[in-house]
Amino acid sequence: MKKKPKETSIGPWAKEKLDALHQYLNFYTTVLKNQRHWLRGTFYVDAFAGPGLSRIRTKSRASESRGLFGPDPESDQAEAEFLKGSPRVALDIANPFSSYLFVERDPYRIVELERIKAQYGDNRRIIVQEADANAALKAWLASGIDWRRHRAVVFLDPFGMQVPWSTIESLARTKAIEVMINFPMGMAIQRLLTRSGVIPECWQMSLDTFFGSQDWRTITYEEGKDLFGPKAIKVSNAGARLLEWYRTRLRQAFGNVSTARLIKNTRGNPLYHLIWAGPNATGLKGAEHILRKGESVRPPKGRHRGERRQKP
Numbered sequence: 001m002k003k004k005p006k007e008t009s010i011g012p013w014a015k016e017k018l019d020a021l022h023q024y025l026n027f028y029t030t031v032l033k034n035q036r037h038w039l040r041g042t043f044y045v046d047a048f049a050g051p052g053l054s055r056i057r058t059k060s061r062a063s064e065s066r067g068l069f070g071p072d073p074e075s076d077q078a079e080a081e082f083l084k085g086s087p088r089v090a091l092d093i094a095n096p097f098s099s100y101l102f103v104e105r106d107p108y109r110i111v112e113l114e115r116i117k118a119q120y121g122d123n124r125r126i127i128v129q130e131a132d133a134n135a136a137l138k139a140w141l142a143s144g145i146d147w148r149r150h151r152a153v154v155f156l157d158p159f160g161m162q163v164p165w166s167t168i169e170s171l172a173r174t175k176a177i178e179v180m181i182n183f184p185m186g187m188a189i190q191r192l193l194t195r196s197g198v199i200p201e202c203w204q205m206s207l208d209t210f211f212g213s214q215d216w217r218t219i220t221y222e223e224g225k226d227l228f229g230p231k232a233i234k235v236s237n238a239g240a241r242l243l244e245w246y247r248t249r250l251r252q253a254f255g256n257v258s259t260a261r262l263i264k265n266t267r268g269n270p271l272y273h274l275i276w277a278g279p280n281a282t283g284l285k286g287a288e289h290i291l292r293k294g295e296s297v298r299p300p301k302g303r304h305r306g307e308r309r310q311k312p
């Protein structure tokens, strides 16, 4: 028997991500609004759609509602703050996309997404798909869309390293898709890059697939030695170097890439970066304006070994 779904709660930092997405989608669809003479349709694809509505976790909520007899469930309810997830953000923009595809692996979240679809009725063309994001994107790309006359934004917002480089490359090849990517540096990548340089083989394979290259090794580690002989040493700015390398590769694949906006948790720990990439210079202007507003990340000083090896 399947477990009952837990209520979805998210950290307050998700607001920052969703605000940036909202601003970008507004910008994008407003710009495309005046291009109706050649454009046949626009798609918004949310490959990791989530539940559509989540409760924001707040520390104060629990402590403030704690009366003499412990937490007061009623005041807890009253103070709960809910946030529209990315699918609703995309559905509610002033100039909607012509079609929406929401992909989600979790069957309970699919039920929520189907509910959203029913709420919007005939006002929006929505497809909800219970599937693995990469498989769904592959099938969508193979469905015969004429990319000379269609445009799309794909939001890639996983919890971890679920988007392999091969998916990014397939999206870029259309020359018509813009992506907003959650680059999970703090949430996932850094956790696999051990200080000692001894990395289990399955982690190495995950990193190879995610980056589509093995160069992360030389970018993250230098050869050194200790009392016992040669040893891999993790460079102090490994995160910044990897991020810059990933951005460089996105630029090579798509043509344009934005500044990476760092999203931190309430304790100030880095969680992930939001990065935009796309074929269009106007898209870059909009994305840059939006993503630079937060705490963006400067590239590390000097070139690093991995970057030098990239083709121009």
Ligand SMILES: C[S@@+](CC[C@H](N)C(=O)[O-])C[C@H]1O[C@@H](n2cnc3c(N)ncnc32)[C@H](O)[C@@H]1O
Pocket: 018, 047, 048, 049, 050, 051, 052, 084, 085, 086, 087, 103, 104, 105, 106, 109, 131, 132, 133, 134, 157, 158, 159, 162
């Ligand atoms: C960070 S949440 C998405 C939040 C949503 N984009 C938002 O901002 O409201 C990631 C979602 O991806 C789903 N997920 C994880 N792995 C997946 C996969 N391989 N394919 C599709 N969905 C996946 C999870 O169930 C979860 O709902």
